[in-house]
Amino acid sequence: MRRSYAVGRLIQFVVVLWGAATLNFLIPRMAPGDPIRTRLLMMSRNGSVSQQSIEEMVKAYDQQFGLDQPLPIQYVRYLWDAAHLEFGYSMSQYPAKALTLISAALPWTIGLLLVATVVAFSLGTMLGALMAWPKAPRAFNYLVAPLLTLSSVPYYLLGLILVYLFSIEQRLFPLSGGYTTGTVPSLSLAFVLDVVHHALLPALSIVLAAVGFWALGMRGMMVNTEGEDYMIMAEAKGLPDRLIFFRYALRNAILPQFTSLAIALGAVVSGSVLVEVVFGLPGIGTLLYKSITGSDFFVIYGIVFVIIFAIALATLVIDLVYPLLDPRISYRNT
Secondary structure, eight states: OHHHHHHHHHHHHHHHHHHHHHHHHHHHHHSSSOHHHHHHHHHHHTTSSOGGGHHHHHHHHHHHHTTTSOHHHHHHHHHHHHHTTOOOBOSSSTTSBHHHHHHHHHHHHHHHHHHHHHHHHHHHHHHHHHHHOTTSOGGGGGGHHHHHHHHHSOHHHHHHHHIIIIIIISOOSOSSOSSOTTOOOOSSHHHHHHHHHHHHHHHHHHHHHHHHHHHHHHHHHHHHHTTSHHHHHHHHTTOOHHHIIIIIIIHHHTHHHHHHHHHHHHGGGGOOHHHHHHHTOOSHHHHHHHHHHTTOHHHHHHHHHHHHHHHHHHHHHHHHHHHHHOTTOOOTTO
């Protein structure tokens, strides 16, 4: 029965991707205006393209991207290309393909946000559990106000504050960029340390903003578990406090946190647009910002599809892994 549930969830995953791809195809075509013509008109204002050649270039672009064909044929071709992660050419960096640009930006975003999200989740979850644990040191109770304040401050604002304190005033970290200008990217230790040095402030801004969210959420879950029967039974048996904390309280309270973590990890590929723009990191957030401001529609479509795919995949994985985290959950009767 569990295998049939997994097959059903996999089918649901495919249906979600199909629906997302369909919306990604229809919404831009329902919007007024022609994206190619809009892009060429922007270039003509800058003097890059003459007004007389716009119509000829529009026809050439339509033939190149298959936009001169009937809509059903475009739709089938789009689904085939999306299944192969083929999103067309970048309109602002032609002849570079959208997938090439996305693939080059993804490692920067995943490397930054994955580490920052895992650190914030681990630190915030443990702090939240200790703040609600009656036998923890009372010093943890004083963390509620600072963490609540941090959770309400936007991460890009924290980034600006960190840049002012540690890049302008103290000059301990670089102002922006993924690595030192003029450095040739490589797998050498010196380049890796340079990248880490540039990523510390962006990661710190994300961690500080997110740790309060995870801590307050975990604190609420821990408060709910303290009055449960299994907690009372564990204390009545005289089990050690550490065992009660980790095996009975923390293990049961952390389950909703894992659901939020799965969604957060799925959204990692979307990038923190403002953080990456503030610090000048060459990630997905910066690429999306440049694509929107430059009307690079095909890159935008590709980024949106990749984001939906990642979130749907993360949700599928956490749904299938839940029985391993909590033996009380079973899919035998579903």
